[in-house]
Amino acid sequence: MLSGSFRVPLAAVLLGLGVPGAQAESKFQFSARPGSHSVGLRVIEQHDSSRPYGTESVRPIQILVWYPAVVGGGATTMRVRDYGALSSDPANGPRSIKVASFVAGMEPALDDSLWAVKDASIESGRFPVVIYAPGASGEAWENADLCELIASQGYVVLASPSQGVATWTMTLDMPGVATQAADISFLISYARTLPNAAESSVAVLGDSWGGLANVFAAARDSRVGALVSLDGSIRYAPGLVARSGDVHPEQMKIPLLSFEQGDNSREYVERYADPVNLDGTSVLNAWTHGDLVRVHMLGMPHAAFTSQWQRSEDYWRTYPELLPPDARREDAVVGYGWVARYVVKFLDAYVKNDAAARAFLHRAPVQNGASREVMTATSRAAK
Numbered sequence: 001m002l003s004g005s006f007r008v009p010l011a012a013v014l015l016g017l018g019v020p021g022a023q024a025e026s027k028f029q030f031s032a033r034p035g036s037h038s039v040g041l042r043v044i045e046q047h048d049s050s051r052p053y054g055t056e057s058v059r060p061i062q063i064l065v066w067y068p069a070v071v072g073g074g075a076t077t078m079r080v081r082d083y084g085a086l087s088s089d090p091a092n093g094p095r096s097i098k099v100a101s102f103v104a105g106m107e108p109a110l111d112d113s114l115w116a117v118k119d120a121s122i123e124s125g126r127f128p129v130v131i132y133a134p135g136a137s138g139e140a141w142e143n144a145d146l147c148e149l150i151a152s153q154g155y156v157v158l159a160s161p162s163q164g165v166a167t168w169t170m171t172l173d174m175p176g177v178a179t180q181a182a183d184i185s186f187l188i189s190y191a192r193t194l195p196n197a198a199e200s201s202v203a204v205l206g207d208s209w210g211g212l213a214n215v216f217a218a219a220r221d222s223r224v225g226a227l228v229s230l231d232g233s234i235r236y237a238p239g240l241v242a243r244s245g246d247v248h249p250e251q252m253k254i255p256l257l258s259f260e261q262g263d264n265s266r267e268y269v270e271r272y273a274d275p276v277n278l279d280g281t282s283v284l285n286a287w288t289h290g291d292l293v294r295v296h297m298l299g300m301p302h303a304a305f306t307s308q309w310q311r312s313e314d315y316w317r318t319y320p321e322l323l324p325p326d327a328r329r330e331d332a333v334v335g336y337g338w339v340a341r342y343v344v345k346f347l348d349a350y351v352k353n354d355a356a357a358r359a360f361l362h363r364a365p366v367q368n369g370a371s372r373e374v375m376t377a378t379s380r381a382a383k
Contacts, residue, residue, distance in 0.1 A: 026109035027329060028310045030145045031337035032344075035153035040069030040120030041078060043086055048186050051179075054166040061186060062086075064140045064159045066151035067196055068127055069120035077117055080311060081110040083141040087161070095168040099139065105314030112311065115148045126198040128351045129191045131184055132159035133210030133217075135306070136170040143207060143230075145307035146340050153344050155351075156197050158187045162210060170209060177240060180213035185221045201225025203351050205343065207305055209233050212240065215283065218254060219247040226350045228343055229258040230305040231297075238280030249286040253382065257293045257346040257361075258284055259339055261302045262324030288383050291350075293361050295342055295377045299324060299331030310336055331374070338370050342377075 044063040053059040064086070084103035087095070103110070130150055134142045140159040141147075147157045164171045165179045184204055191197045203226040206214035211232015218224035234241065234249075235258075241247050284294065301322045303309035316329055323332065348357035360368055365375045 026112050026311060027313065027316075028109060028112075028307065028333055028336075030149075030307065030340075031334070032145075032149050032340040034115055034149065035344075037068035037123060037152050037154055038071040038120065039116040039148050039151045040067050040071070040122065041065070041116035041118050041148075042067070043118075044190075046186075046190060048182075051182065052166075061160050061183060062140060063187060063190060064147075065194070066116055066147045066157040067194075068123040068125070068151060068154055068156075069117060070123050071117050071120050075117045075120065078114045078144070079110065080106060080112045080114070082118070083114075083144050084110070086141060087139050098137075102308075102312065106308075106311045108313050109311040114144055115152065116144075122196050124196075126196055127154050127156045128198050128200050128347075129188070129202045130155045130157045130347065130351075131187050131191075131202060131204045131214075132157060133180060133184055133204060133206040133214050134159065134162040135208030135210055136162055136172060136176075137168065138162045138207065138210070138306070139308070142306045142308040143205075146205075146343065149340050150344060150347065153348070155347065156191065156194060158191055160187060162213075172209070174240060174243065177209070177213050177216055180210065181216035181220060184214060184217040184224075188221065188223050200351070203228065203347055206230065206232050208302065212237055215241070215249070215252075216244065216247055218252065219244075225254055226347070227254060227256045228346060229256065230339070231259055231261045231300075231302050234258070234283040235260065235264075237277035238283050239277040240280070241283055242280035249283045250288060252287065253289045255291040255293075255346075255350045255382075256284075256287055257342065258295070259305065259342075260294065260296045261305075262296075262298050262300050262327060264296070288380075291382050292380045293342075293346065293377065294379075295339075295365075295375055297335045297339065297375050298373060299327035300335040300339075301327075301332065304332040304336060305339060307336065335374055338365075338375055341368075 042065045046061045047058040049058045051059040087099040140161050151157050162170045165175050170176050188202050202223050204214040204224050205228040207230040211229035212234050345357040345360045348354040362379050365377050
């Protein structure tokens with residue numbers, strides 16, 4: 001998230017909301033339909049021996065892998081509470097407290113069933129790789145619904161938590177963004193060892209702070225062939241890009257799909273963003289040598305681009321003012337479904353070279369069935 005907490009108070013991000021509330025049904029319903037593949041999930045504990053982590057000589061990296069799977073009848077799928085349990089860390093008390101508090105705030109949705117079956121058999125064949133980069137200090141499963149959807153469409157999806165150079169808390173500075181970019185490259189390298197991963201260019205999705213780290217990764221790793229920014233911090237921290245020395249949006253030749261939240265006036269951004277990080281040329285304006293698709297989600301606040309925050313009824317109950325003007329809670333849910341559809345079409349267009357998917361991206365959203373009150377979109381071909 002922008003400065004780790006754009007449109008969400010920092011305490012809510014780092015500690016979870018944990019506001020007691022009356023029991024009710026989950027209001028989040030994922031409207032996207034699964035693809036033709038069943039989905040498996042594997043949790044892998046890895047270490048990057050090339051980088052230290054605090055007092056440790058190697059950097060721990062938990063990797064979640066969603067993949068096309070062979071699933072038998074009666075298999076038990078992951079629930080929200082099962083995903084929450086993946087983040088428990090007995091050796092890291094503050095992180096465990098943060099996760100437990102946030103999961104408690106999702107109480108009405110904890111038994112929501114998703115699609116993935118843990119440790120399901122791998123479907124034969126090789127599939128393109130997609131990396132998901134969470135927002136600042138976010139968990140690897142923060143967008144589990146979206147990652148499962150992508151896997152069901154015939155992709156292998158990898159994600160790891162967003163954590164800083166030396167602690168689980170992401171630092172919102174140059175070392176922090178460089179660290180998450182290096183984690184993305186680590187996941188790409190690890191993906192190359194998987195028997196079901198295709199040897200092709202990789203797409204990297206990034207939410208918020210992860211939507212800045214993925215641009216850094218693409219500038220430094222030629223294996224990245226497409227980018228998705230979920231209201232990414234490329235819009236809110238161009239100063240970090242300008243000061244990087246080696247990240248040059250005007251030279252990047254890969255396609256980019258950029259989503260933007262509902263209330264995105266310059267005045268509004270300046271209220272919440274670090275003015276030092278705002279001091280730089282617009283990354284999107286400079287993105288002229290790669291295809292660019294920009295989608296403005298009119299009814300979605302910043303946090304609504306992840307299913308984790310979508311399911312946090314405590315968040316919606318505590319901060320209703322963070323919805324864009326005239327927007328309702330239901331508008332954010334509908335918007336998330338359209339975000340997921342556009343992400344899949346973008347991946348199909350630029351990773352699988354699907355002409356029909358590319359045509360979908362270049363049509364007006366209303367021609368694709370989206371209401372004018374939900375979203376607008378523009379596209380610009382590379383020079």
